[in-house]
Amino acid sequence: MTEDDARTLAAEVLAGIAPDADLASLRGDEDLRAALDLDSMDFLNFVAGLSERSGRPIPEADTPRLYTLHGLLAYLAPR
Template sequence: MNETDIRKMAADVLAGIAPEADLSTVGDDEDLREALDLDSMDFLNFLIGISERSGRKIPEADAPRLQTMRGLIGYLQGANANA
């Protein structure tokens, strides 16, 4: 899974949770929750959607690593590299 695929997947998942949120306005190092005004349940649903779409189990303990686009991309590319 490349960076473009991950960004598209994240945007698609986000559209189902917070349709008004625009991922393209968020910098790679910005906290997704703050930048997109996601509450804890929205963010949890976002991670569940990413997990389902990517086919990768995301343990709750890893959630802090996925709070930015850079973190999400690195995490999923790292998971793919180790698969």
């Protein structure tokens, strides 16, 4: 998966959880949860959606790596 693929996937999954959220408006180091007003359940659903749509398991221990856009892309792209 390329970084562009990861960004597209994240945007698509996020659209189902927070339709008004815009990943393009975020800084790479900004906390997605705070910037997009995602509560813990929303973020859990976001991670589950990323895992399901990518076909790759995302262990709970890796969840903090997905808190920022940079972290999310770095995690998903090379896998």
